[in-house]
Every structure is written in structure tokens, then in C-alpha cells.
Amino acid sequence: MPADPMPALKSTHPNPARILIIFAFTAFIALGMPDGLLGIAWPSIRTAFGQNHDSMGILLTSSVSGYFLSSFFGAPITRRLGIGWLLTLSCALTGATLWGYTLVPSWWWLVGIALFLGIGAGAIDSSLNTFIAAHYTEKYMQWLHASYGVGITLGPLIMTFSLGVFEDWRAGYRIVALGQFALAALFLTKIGLWDKPSAEGEQKKIHEHQNPLGATLRLPNAYLSAALFFTYVGLEVTLGHWAFSFLTEARAIPQAQAGFWTGGYWLTFTIGRIFAGFLTRRLKAKQLFLSGLALGSLGGTLLALNPFAGSSLAGVALIGFALAPMYPSLMSMTAERVGKAHAANTIGLQVSISGFGAALLPGAMGVIAVRVGVGALPVFLLSLFGLLLTFFLASMWFKPASSRA
Numbered sequence: 001m002p003a004d005p006m007p008a009l010k011s012t013h014p015n016p017a018r019i020l021i022i023f024a025f026t027a028f029i030a031l032g033m034p035d036g037l038l039g040i041a042w043p044s045i046r047t048a049f050g051q052n053h054d055s056m057g058i059l060l061t062s063s064v065s066g067y068f069l070s071s072f073f074g075a076p077i078t079r080r081l082g083i084g085w086l087l088t089l090s091c092a093l094t095g096a097t098l099w100g101y102t103l104v105p106s107w108w109w110l111v112g113i114a115l116f117l118g119i120g121a122g123a124i125d126s127s128l129n130t131f132i133a134a135h136y137t138e139k140y141m142q143w144l145h146a147s148y149g150v151g152i153t154l155g156p157l158i159m160t161f162s163l164g165v166f167e168d169w170r171a172g173y174r175i176v177a178l179g180q181f182a183l184a185a186l187f188l189t190k191i192g193l194w195d196k197p198s199a200e201g202e203q204k205k206i207h208e209h210q211n212p213l214g215a216t217l218r219l220p221n222a223y224l225s226a227a228l229f230f231t232y233v234g235l236e237v238t239l240g241h242w243a244f245s246f247l248t249e250a251r252a253i254p255q256a257q258a259g260f261w262t263g264g265y266w267l268t269f270t271i272g273r274i275f276a277g278f279l280t281r282r283l284k285a286k287q288l289f290l291s292g293l294a295l296g297s298l299g300g301t302l303l304a305l306n307p308f309a310g311s312s313l314a315g316v317a318l319i320g321f322a323l324a325p326m327y328p329s330l331m332s333m334t335a336e337r338v339g340k341a342h343a344a345n346t347i348g349l350q351v352s353i354s355g356f357g358a359a360l361l362p363g364a365m366g367v368i369a370v371r372v373g374v375g376a377l378p379v380f381l382l383s384l385f386g387l388l389l390t391f392f393l394a395s396m397w398f399k400p401a402s403s404r405a
Contacts, residue, residue: 036155
């Protein structure tokens with residue numbers, strides 16, 4: 001991976017590498033905004049459509065099915081369309097789907113169109129992760145995902161504003177939909193930048209010297225990598241979706257305050273990723289991951305024990321900060337776990353499987369909430385932190401001998 005991305009992307013366009021990285025960051029802001037809406041809107045949505053807590057899993061499963069398909073086939077989609085068109089079409093599709101959320105007449109219509117929300121997100125996630133991992137340092141990987149954090153921080157704040165001012169969850173979705181349409185228009189005006197010959201050459205390098213997907217799927221670490229991302233993303237999204245319900249129902253915190261601190265979860269998450277980008281000069285990806293794991297477990301313990309007034313709010317914020325460097329660090333270590341020739345295939349697998357974690361684990365928490373109560377959230381989170389440690393240690397054991405220290 002080059003020490004500085006600027007020499008790698010030369011063209012007649014001024015500062016093309018800088019413009020491309022700004023576009024990548026902007027795309028990840030767009031990727032995060034819809035994900036931040038559901039946790040705040042869910043109590044209102046399920047009431048409007050007459051659903052129970054566990055119905056969230058059905059909605060997320062529909063979305064993740066589209067996410068899986070588009071991210072798993074992200075590499076060929078990117079080669080065919082180019083990243084510029086992919087960004088433009090994805091934002092337009094996301095905007096149309098979010099607007100459609102506000103118009104559907106029944107629950108199953110909502111579930112059906114959620115598929116397209118996942119399709120809009122998956123290919124962008126996979127292709128831009130591959131692009132940054134291949135051509136930029138880990139600092140930029142951390143900041144790419146900090147951009148996602150910016151988007152997912154804005155989502156709860158927009159929805160809290162919508163519920164407070166308009167008393168309607170639909171207004172929040174419409175605001176974000178309009179933002180997606182604006183970004184699609186922006187990407188369309190600069191679509192030719194991604195088609196510069198030098199940029200094409202760089203994108204082709206991402207896919208050079210790859211082993212076939214079948215060969216990658218024979219590696220034990222490909223599955224351990226997938227398990228890591230399934231668990232991590234499921235944990236991150238579970239707290240994001242259930243923090244509001246946990247704070248209001250299990251801790252009796254007022255709605256406005258709970259909405260603010262749910263947004264605060266994503267805010268500390270974003271701050272943590274910006275901070276981690278600077279720490280990459282001093283700490284390796286493995287150290288960042290393990291530090292986040294330890295700090296997150298401490299936050300989960302605060303949630304579980306609730307030892308003092310405000311400890312639940314502090315625990316939510318602390319977990320957000322702790323989780324921040326973990327996903328980018330795991331992504332940057334992909335080649336270390338499976339070898340460079342399998343990295344692009346494994347990244348596609350990781351991203352696609354992580355979508356199932358984002359659907360199934362919050363859905364599982366919904367089932368627990370119905371049967372036990374939403375107060376079980378901290379124990380569920382701590383069990384996921386334990387699984388993450390187990391999968392990570394196993395992946396270090398099975399990584400290629402050539403990459404072992």
C-alpha cells in the first residue's frame with residue numbers, strides 16, 4: 001500500500017487523488033445517513049404499522065438481502081459501470097427508496113422496498129473499501145469510515161428533529177431522501193473524473209493477480225474474516241438501533257434526551273474514527289482493534305450494572321468511541337489474514353456477510369426484547385464482544401505463515 005496516495009493517481013485534472021478521496025468520503029456520509037434513521041423512528045414505525053419489536057428483523061432482512069447481492073458482486077458491477085456511475089445511481093436509488101418509505105400503504109410494502117435500500121448501499125461499500133485498501137494508507141481507511149459515522153450521526157439528529165417539530169417520522173425520511181438526490185446530482189456532474197485513463201488503471205490494479213473466488217472460499221480464514229465482520233457489524237448496528245428503546249423503556253430516560261444520546265453514540269463513534277486516523281502512525285491495526293474491544297467491553301459493563309446516575313448514557317457513548325477503529329482496522333488487516341491475492345475477494349465476502357450481521361443480530365435482539373425485555377441489551381452486547389475476541393484470535397492463528405511476525 002503506498003505511503004501517499006497522491007503519486008499513484010496522476011492525470012491532467014488538478015489533484016485527482018484528493019478529489020477522489022473527498023468523493024469517497026462524501027459517498028460514505030450518504031451511506032451512513034439512512035442507517036441512522038431507523039433506531040429513532042422504529043417505535044413510531046412499528047406503531048404506525050401495528051408491529052412488535054421483533055418485526056425489525058424482517059425489515060432489516062429485506063434490506064440486507066439487497067445489500068448482500070450488490071456487495072458480493074461489487075467488483076464486476078464496478079468494472080462494468082465505473083465508480084462514478086455506481087455512486088450516482090446508488091444515491092438516486094437510495095433517495096427514491098427512502099421517499100417510498102413515506103408513501104407505502106402497508107407493512108409488507110415497506111418490507112418489499114427495503115430490498116432496494118440495501119442494493120443502493122452494498123456495491124458502494126464493497127467497491128470503495130477495496131479501492132481505499134488497495135491505494136491509500138490505513139489513515140484514510142479510518143477516515144473513510146469516519147465519514148460513514150458523520151452520516152449515521154446526522155440520521156438520529158434529523159429524525160429526532162422530525163419527531164419533535166413535525167411529530168412525524170416520515171418527514172425525517174423525506175429530508176434524507178432529498179439529501180441523497182442532491183448527492184446523486186453532484187456525483188453526476190463529476191462523473192468523468194472517475195473515467196480518466198489513470199483512474200481506470202488504478203481500479204484495474206485492484207483486481208490484478210487475484211485468485212479465483214473458489215480458491216478464496218477454500219481458506220479457513222476467509223470464513224473467520226466473514227465471522228468477524230458479521231459479529232462486529234451486528235454489534236455496532238444492534239446498539240445503534242436499540243439504544244433509544246433501551247434508554248426510554250429500560251432506563252426511563254425522556255425521549256428527547258434518549259434521542260440526543262443515541263445520536264451521541266454515533267457522534268463519539270465518528271470522533272473515535274477521526275482520532276484513530278491520527279493514531280495509525282503510532283499504533284498498528286491489531287493494537288487499535290484490541291484497544292477498542294477492551295474499551296467497548298467496559299462500556300457494556302457500565303450499561304449492564306448501571307452503577308451511577310447517567311452511567312447508561314456514558315456506556316452508550318463509550319461503546320461508540322470504542323467501536324470506532326475496529327471495522328477499519330479489520331478491513332486493513334484483510335491481506336494479512338488471507339494473503340494479498342485473496343484480499344479483494346475476501347473484502348467482498350466480508351462486506352456482504354456483514355450485512356447479514358446488521359440484520360440478524362438486531363433482529364435477534366428484537367426477539368429477546370419481546371420475550372425477556374429490552375433491558376437484556378447489555379448482556380447481549382457483552383456476549384458479542386466475547387465472540388469478536390474469539391474469532392479474532394482464531395484468525396491470527398490461521399493466517400498465512402508468510403505474514404506471521
